[in-house]
Amino acid sequence: MTKYAANSMLAAKISFMNEIASLCERLGVDVENVRKGIGSDSRIGYSFIYPGCGYGGSCFPKDVKALIHVARSHDFEPLILRAVEARNALQKRRLFEKIAERFGPDLSKMTFGVWGLAFKPGTNDMREAPSQVLLEQLIAAGARVKAYDPVAMGVARQVLPASWFERGQLVLAEHQYDALAGVEALALVTEWKPFRYPDYAVMKKAMRRAVIFDGRNQYDPRELRELGFEYFGIGR
Numbered sequence: 001m002t003k004y005a006a007n008s009m010l011a012a013k014i015s016f017m018n019e020i021a022s023l024c025e026r027l028g029v030d031v032e033n034v035r036k037g038i039g040s041d042s043r044i045g046y047s048f049i050y051p052g053c054g055y056g057g058s059c060f061p062k063d064v065k066a067l068i069h070v071a072r073s074h075d076f077e078p079l080i081l082r083a084v085e086a087r088n089a090l091q092k093r094r095l096f097e098k099i100a101e102r103f104g105p106d107l108s109k110m111t112f113g114v115w116g117l118a119f120k121p122g123t124n125d126m127r128e129a130p131s132q133v134l135l136e137q138l139i140a141a142g143a144r145v146k147a148y149d150p151v152a153m154g155v156a157r158q159v160l161p162a163s164w165f166e167r168g169q170l171v172l173a174e175h176q177y178d179a180l181a182g183v184e185a186l187a188l189v190t191e192w193k194p195f196r197y198p199d200y201a202v203m204k205k206a207m208r209r210a211v212i213f214d215g216r217n218q219y220d221p222r223e224l225r226e227l228g229f230e231y232f233g234i235g236r
Contacts (some may be wrong), residue, residue: 021051021235031235053215056119056128108142116190117149185211
């Protein structure tokens with residue numbers, strides 16, 4: 001019970017900040033300032049209050065689901081846990097929504113770059129990863145995808161549909177900048193260190209359009225816009 005409660009609490013913090021980020025977008029507020037403000041309160045702290053494109057992995061999704069199941073099996077409706085799970089499911093679709101808002105729902109004949117396939121840095125684990133949701137949506141909309149991850153490429157070939165590779169809908173690039181060749185935009189999904197300080201000049205030269213969808217709020221919107229990029233973050 002303690003393990004389930006601990007992981008569900010952390011998942012709740014993530015989902016709460018993602019919900020606040022969506023509200024910030026509608027209010028014209030930069031969620032980064034909100035994050036810094038509430039994190040400075042020692043009762044809250046900075047851990048797990050970074051907005052993004054949803055949580056994944058083997059622990060948070062499984063333990064939230066398990067606690068929901070345990071609650072219902074004992075005739076108790078877990079309203080907050082259900083909301084945590086529902087918000088995370090919606091958040092995994094947020095990057096595609098932003099892409100569709102920018103380019104339209106039909107992405108045929110368009111190619112997009114994706115940086116990051118693992119559910120978090122430091123692992124090759126793709127279980128419940130937001131990248132899988134984004135890839136599925138992009139390919140369903142007719143897009144071609146070039147993806148790169150520092151360590152999860154082998155796992156990607158095992159867990160993603162073979163038909164995507166056979167039809168050329170998904171290409172796994174050998175280098176992070178190879179994933180940007182001729183793309184309409186880049187979607188950053190996993191905040192690996194090699195992606196943190198990229199060579200923006202190389203990126204602009206490789207990309208067909210200088211558009212970035214930052215699913216982890218890793219980049220400075222003002223800096224990128226000054227460099228000539230279109231920037232779309234989460235709640236920024």
